[in-house]
Each structure stands twice: as structure tokens, then as C-alpha cells.
Amino acid sequence: MSESVQSAVAAASGLQNWTMMQEKQNLLLNKVLDSQANTILSLVNSVPSTPQLASSGSVGTLLHTTA
Incomplete structure (x- = not known):
């Protein structure tokens, strides 16, 4: 009985x-x-909320498209 x-x-x-x-382990995971x-x-907060569009130069200013 003692063994049990x-x-x-x-x-x-x-x-x-x-x-x-x-x-x-759960604490470490949290x-x-x-x-x-x-x-x-x-x-995410470091990204500007509105994208800055090109206003001069040859990249992004020569082609205008609309969807």
C-alpha cells in the first residue's frame, strides 16, 4: 500500500x-x-499615412493613368 x-x-x-x-513557457511566449x-x-506607425507622389523628375511624373 505504501508503494501506491x-x-x-x-x-x-x-x-x-x-x-x-x-x-x-507561457509567460515567456507572451x-x-x-x-x-x-x-x-x-x-506601421513610421509609414506616412498618405503616399508622397513625385512632383519632379522623370520617375512617376510622365505617365498619368486612372483605373
């Missing part, structure tokens, strides 16, 4: 350790995703 108690305690301890490791989201947001 010991194995149950060992299993519970193992599950507790596994749960703690999963929580640490930090990485937050960091990537901040980087992407800063890149």
Missing part, C-alpha cells in the same frame, strides 16, 4: 513541476509576442 501512496505523491509532484514549467507586436506597431 509513494507513486501517487510522485505523480502529483511531477504534474506540479510540469504545470510550473508550462506557466513559465513577453515575446508583446515585444513583436510593439515592434510591428512602431513600424
